[in-house]
Amino acid sequence: MTLKTVAILSPGDMGEGVGASIKGQEIDVITVLAGRSAETRMRADRAGFRDVADIDALVTEADLVMSIMPPELAEGLAADVAAAMTRIGQSPTFVDMNAIAPTTARRIAKTVGAAGADYIDGGIIGWAPGKSDSDTRLYVSGPNASMLDQLDGNGKRIIQLGDEIGRASAVKMVYASVTKGTDSLLTAAYTASEALGIRDIMEAEWGASQAAALARMGHRVPALPADAGRWIGEMEQIAETYASVGLTPNYHKGAADLYRLLDRTPFSAETRETIDRSRTMQDTVKVYVQHLEKPE
């Protein structure tokens, strides 16, 4: 089947980028903007998405529904779309591209399967298409995943992982467990150094013997609050993924805790586009320490 209309829910940073890339491949991209923020409307408009009235209209028009959103919203959205499919009597293929545990992906597959839809598991690695020099990788798996090959190109690569649902999600989980796990661990350590009154000593020691770690703190400490709110749920999904094979969930429970701390600071109101780049790691971490929940 040749894709003519693809629905994207919803047009956040990644949804906008992937949708714009698909739109550039001569495919109509639709979404639902009713009740959404001005920023989301701006993104959808910039990417050339066509707004439809509601989920029912979206399910009626779309050949494919692609879910790209914070992971804690993924199951609710899938249930809403499945309900619309049942109401309307049409079942476009459902692709879940979210950062969710394989166990969550298999639950969502059942939900949309019960509404008669094919389910494709997906996981996105890299910056949004067009935001970096390297193509965004869209890992996909499931019995019908090959139909996504027609979306390959224009800043993104479709990478097929076979028939098993959960496999693409596993790739995303393990990858993010390292990148976002390390970023948050480094931020936690830097915060510990400030809270313990040894920041200057650690900066000297790290500068001499862990220069790469210190440089990464310098980049990530001021920037992470802009993403923290969206990543709490992702860390919880990773913890679930690790636990599902008998590995400790505790690293990523810790990462979720750390992102919760950053999300409590005023900096969490920033977006990637509005981060105050003049704010140093030293200024930033002082505010983190003010938001620690002191023991006892």
Added chain:
Amino acid sequence: MTLKTVAILSPGDMGEGVGASIKGQEIDVITVLAGRSAETRMRADRAGFRDVADIDALVTEADLVMSIMPPELAEGLAADVAAAMTRIGQSPTFVDMNAIAPTTARRIAKTVGAAGADYIDGGIIGWAPGKSDSDTRLYVSGPNASMLDQLDGNGKRIIQLGDEIGRASAVKMVYASVTKGTDSLLTAAYTASEALGIRDIMEAEWGASQAAALARMGHRVPALPADAGRWIGEMEQIAETYASVGLTPNYHKGAADLYRLLDRTPFSAETRETIDRSRTMQDTVKVYVQHLEKPE
């Protein structure tokens, strides 16, 4: 006071290295070998330590007792030494160089203080003296820490951090929270990739976009079991350090869990000197996965 006799408990990898460096500074180094392993005796002999009969003899002869051991043994050793001081009526300065939380250091300071001894807090960063191109850093703090300046040199640097007990321990904790935390997180992620059946996919993705992380896995995955047993307690001390300032203890609870897993494998019988360097990360991780405790 000029140090003439320094006691080292006990001659593990770091104790041997620090003691040998002190011995090379024309200071008599003593220890107690009764009941110790052949390997410990070999290390003490190689470093030129003089064996004394028991802790009482050690306390009688030493101007300074330096504790360098796995952190879970630190409080017990300090209590034994304090008891000997009380029995003998002599109170040499006690230096705790272990990887312990500042809260643990302050408890030990009380124990040895009650026996009339001065306490110096310490934390060691880097490989043992003589094992790398850069000097080992011995961070020290406490009212009497300046007396350790005479040990500076010969492959080690004494770095003074002022009067506050706990400050040197805090430096060690925060430093190790990054190095050993990251090593174990990378190892956990590599183990997850094998357990989830996506190791080859992750190696390709990491190779393309996270080359430094993959290279670090290649070095650390086969080598970590040799140290895992000694580092479980250290991770628990770091968790306690983070919790003491209201930061999440969960990352390092996870690291302790991971080191417990590695310690269950047959590779944990290796030492740094006997690691099988021909064993690949791929061969190693297969055995890790066999030792996971499957959920349910």
